[in-house]
Amino acid sequence: MKLVSRLKENWKFLMGWGLLLGSLSLVVMSFFALPIPRALWWLTGSLAAVGFAHYTFSQNLVVYVIKRILEAVFVIFVIASMTFLLLRVIPGGPFDTEKALPPEVIANIAAKYNLDAPLHRQYSDYMLGLLRGDLGESYKFLGRNVAQIVGEALPVSLQLGVYSLILAFMIGIPAGLFAASRHNSFADNATMILAISGVALPSFLIAPILIIVFAFWLNWFEVALWLGPEYYILPVVVLGTSPAAIIARLTRSSVLEVIRSDYIRTAKAKGLSHQVVLYKHVLKNSLIPVLTFSGPLVAGVLSGSFVVEQIFAIPGLGRHMVQSVTNRDYPLILGTTLVFSVMLVLANLVVDILYAYFDPRIKLS
Amino acid sequence: MSGMRSQEISAAMLVADGNKQQLGQGKSSQSLWAEGWRRYKKNRMAVISTYFVIFVSLVAIFAPWIAPYSFDEQHMDRILQSPSWTHWLGTDALGRDMLSRLIYGARMSMAVGVITALISLFIGTIYGCISGWMGGRVDSVMMRVVDILYSIPTLVLLILVKVIFDSVNLFTNPELRALTGILLALSVVGWVTLARVVRGQVMQVKEMAYVEAARALGSHSFAIVWRHVFPNILGPIIVLLTFQIPLNILFESFLSFIGLGLQPPFSSWGVMADDGWRSLRSFPHLMIAPGVAIFLTMLAFNLLGDGLRDAFDPQMRGR
Numbered sequence: 001m002k003l004v005s006r007l008k009e010n011w012k013f014l015m016g017w018g019l020l021l022g023s024l025s026l027v028v029m030s031f032f033a034l035p036i037p038r039a040l041w042w043l044t045g046s047l048a049a050v051g052f053a054h055y056t057f058s059q060n061l062v063v064y065v066i067k068r069i070l071e072a073v074f075v076i077f078v079i080a081s082m083t084f085l086l087l088r089v090i091p092g093g094p095f096d097t098e099k100a101l102p103p104e105v106i107a108n109i110a111a112k113y114n115l116d117a118p119l120h121r122q123y124s125d126y127m128l129g130l131l132r133g134d135l136g137e138s139y140k141f142l143g144r145n146v147a148q149i150v151g152e153a154l155p156v157s158l159q160l161g162v163y164s165l166i167l168a169f170m171i172g173i174p175a176g177l178f179a180a181s182r183h184n185s186f187a188d189n190a191t192m193i194l195a196i197s198g199v200a201l202p203s204f205l206i207a208p209i210l211i212i213v214f215a216f217w218l219n220w221f222e223v224a225l226w227l228g229p230e231y232y233i234l235p236v237v238v239l240g241t242s243p244a245a246i247i248a249r250l251t252r253s254s255v256l257e258v259i260r261s262d263y264i265r266t267a268k269a270k271g272l273s274h275q276v277v278l279y280k281h282v283l284k285n286s287l288i289p290v291l292t293f294s295g296p297l298v299a300g301v302l303s304g305s306f307v308v309e310q311i312f313a314i315p316g317l318g319r320h321m322v323q324s325v326t327n328r329d330y331p332l333i334l335g336t337t338l339v340f341s342v343m344l345v346l347a348n349l350v351v352d353i354l355y356a357y358f359d360p361r362i363k364l365s
Numbered sequence: 366m367s368g369m370r371s372q373e374i375s376a377a378m379l380v381a382d383g384n385k386q387q388l389g390q391g392k393s394s395q396s397l398w399a400e401g402w403r404r405y406k407k408n409r410m411a412v413i414s415t416y417f418v419i420f421v422s423l424v425a426i427f428a429p430w431i432a433p434y435s436f437d438e439q440h441m442d443r444i445l446q447s448p449s450w451t452h453w454l455g456t457d458a459l460g461r462d463m464l465s466r467l468i469y470g471a472r473m474s475m476a477v478g479v480i481t482a483l484i485s486l487f488i489g490t491i492y493g494c495i496s497g498w499m500g501g502r503v504d505s506v507m508m509r510v511v512d513i514l515y516s517i518p519t520l521v522l523l524i525l526v527k528v529i530f531d532s533v534n535l536f537t538n539p540e541l542r543a544l545t546g547i548l549l550a551l552s553v554v555g556w557v558t559l560a561r562v563v564r565g566q567v568m569q570v571k572e573m574a575y576v577e578a579a580r581a582l583g584s585h586s587f588a589i590v591w592r593h594v595f596p597n598i599l600g601p602i603i604v605l606l607t608f609q610i611p612l613n614i615l616f617e618s619f620l621s622f623i624g625l626g627l628q629p630p631f632s633s634w635g636v637m638a639d640d641g642w643r644s645l646r647s648f649p650h651l652m653i654a655p656g657v658a659i660f661l662t663m664l665a666f667n668l669l670g671d672g673l674r675d676a677f678d679p680q681m682r683g684r
Contacts, residue, residue, distance in 0.1 A: 075516045083525060090532040196671070200663035202615060204622055204638045205656030208645050216646065303520035303619075310623045311642070321521065322623045325528055333528065340521045348516075 012054075019047045027166065030159060033228045055357060064364045068352070072345045077127075079341050080334070084126055087330045088119060094139045094328040113137065113331075135338070136331035140324070146335035149320060154339060156226050157316035160308070161301045163236040168243035168297070173287070175244070176251025181278060183256060191248065198245025203304060207238045207311045224313040235312045239304050243297050250293055254286040261285075288359045291351065298347040302340055401600075401677040411672025414665035421662055424468055425475040434462040436469035437630040445648055454654050457640055463654055466632040470655060473544075473633035474662075478614035481548055485555030485613075486606055492556065493563025494590055498571065508564070514557045523616060524625055526550040543631050547620065551613050559605055566598040573597075600677045604670055611666035618659055634659045 022044030110116040135146035179191040215223045222231045267277045306318035324332035356362045440460035448455045454463035496507040527550040536542045579589045620626030621635025634655040641651030
């Protein structure tokens with residue numbers, strides 16, 4: 001009986017830890033390429049859903065969330081329409097060959113890909129297909145539809161992006177805090193020079209250096225494909241460097257701002273130790289602005305994944321998009337664009353809600 | 366990678382750090398510019414970076430006179446050589462002099478970076494000024510357009526725009542044709558962030574007393590924006606420009622590296638990195654040279670931008 005009442009009191013707390021542990025174990029298990037039990041997915045997913053629902057309802061955010069979702073749908077709809085129409089009206093295509101094809105062949109190809117219908121008809125067919133999750137058929141990979149190809153590539157890109165972001169936060173926040181707590185010292189300057197170098201380093205300079213050292217000389221990691229932890233580390237480090245540097249700089253400037261505020265002076269004045277002030281009061285408050293920039297960070301990681309996937313021959317979405325451009329595989333270009341946009345829109349939505357969650361001063365409306 | 370919208374982040378830091386638009390508030394702006402300039406000159410890293418940027422620009426402008434060889438001159442008897450006295454940075458797989466390609470690459474990369482940054486600055490400033498100044502429904506519609514463009518990752522949008530422009534052959538000259546796709550794509554994509562930031566700045570300045578005074582004196586909207594608002598947001602705009610140029614250089618090299626940018630035989634740093642990538646194991650110098658060139662240029666531009674921001678944003682003093 002006592003246990004039940006204690007559970008009732010602390011259920012939010014327990015759920016928070018459960019969610020954290022669940023997602024952490026998902027990340028770790030996927031990183032070590034362990035088989036993930038279905039139950040873990042379901043458990044973490046439902047914890048997240050329940051927590052999110054509770055938060056939205058208790059904060060009266062239902063209208064806001066619905067509005068944001070409708071907006072997101074509208075944005076995706078506009079992107080889909082614009083891209084579809086632009087890619088249909090530009091001249092040339094994958095079926096242009098040196099030798100003119102016989103008209104019967106052209107007619108057959110057009111019929112297969114629904115290119116003989118009037119434009120508005122093609123458009124409405126495509127849009128209705130989108131509603132069913134059908135992204136059309138690839139021009140180049142015969143007999144495979146775009147949804148299948150994207151479905152295979154998406155988990156790979158997600159893994160790459162999530163690991164890189166986690167790495168970036170794990171390095172960037174401590175580095176920024178370290179630099180700020182030793183403001184204007186040698187350590188501060190050195191960290192910041194490292195950070196600004198990290199922002200300026202193009203991935204195709206970091207990658208060869210890491211590859212030569214860790215793969216060719218030390219033989220620790222693999223240099224291509226995406227098959228297990230020894231394949232993951234180099235691309236994740238390369239993709240995570242620049243976000244880590246940006247987070248470090250943001251954290252530092254935000255911490256410096258907070259350190260000067262009145263409530264920190266009060267905390268110090270009442271005799272709290274330096275460590276307690278730094279970790280309990282400063283860090284918590286200074287992470288809020290860092291969180292705001294997670295939106296642009298996600299956008300940056302999505303863009304960066306193109307180069308990293310190219311370098312390490314990772315079969316992700318970016319690589320598919322690059323190849324589909326070379327192949328003029330328009331349905332695949334369209335499909336990957338849409339998936340990228342959906343990821344970015346979702347990430348921004350989540351960041352906005354998290355932002356309000358961590359900073360109650362923010363009112364979402 | 367750093368495909369990060371770093372200029373946006375810097376700009377946001379600028380706004381977040383409370384750029385209270387001190388320029389033109391009270392003191393005459395002349396002295397504030399002078400004071401900022403004095404502070405800038407004390408920042409040693411920024412000054413060194415300025416010299417470096419000037420150096421790279423000079424190399425870019427005078428490339429044909431400086432480069433020992435032409436960018437597409439092949440020496441088939443001397444392929445894949447290590448650095449030597451005849452070829453300071455060695456030769457690539459087609460026997461082309463790496464130093465010359467690096468110098469011509471500076472020309473292409475800098476031209477692309479500067480031209481596209483200026484074009485997107487022009488579009489973004491006008492768009493942001495209109496949106497911020499008009500406010501209300503016009504503003505929300507204009508910002509909705511920006512939001513939509515913002516929902517596509519930059520590189521994806523760049524690739525899309527480039528696919529579309531490449532299929533429309535505007536020029537017959539191969540050099541122009543190779544460049545137009547990239548130039549148009551980067552310009553079309555780059556203005557979005559700038560428009561957002563400029564709009565935010567305009568909305569701040571709009572509330573200032575001097576703007577109200579000008580309005581009370583019966584000035585036209587256009588005149589107020591041009592004479593009062595624009596000069597007061599010029600500082601942030603210049604800072605944004607110094608972050609936009611390296612970003613565009615980086616995006617050009619990204620595009621070229623993944624094979625969707627400038628096409629051979631033309632040389633840009635991204636094209637060279639892509640070439641070097643193919644023989645990384647045996648000839649790493651082919652990859653390192655353009656990589657270092659991009660790194661140093663990006664670093665210089667970023668330090669320069671930071672220096673400008675710190676010098677002309679009084680709130681940032683002493684950081």
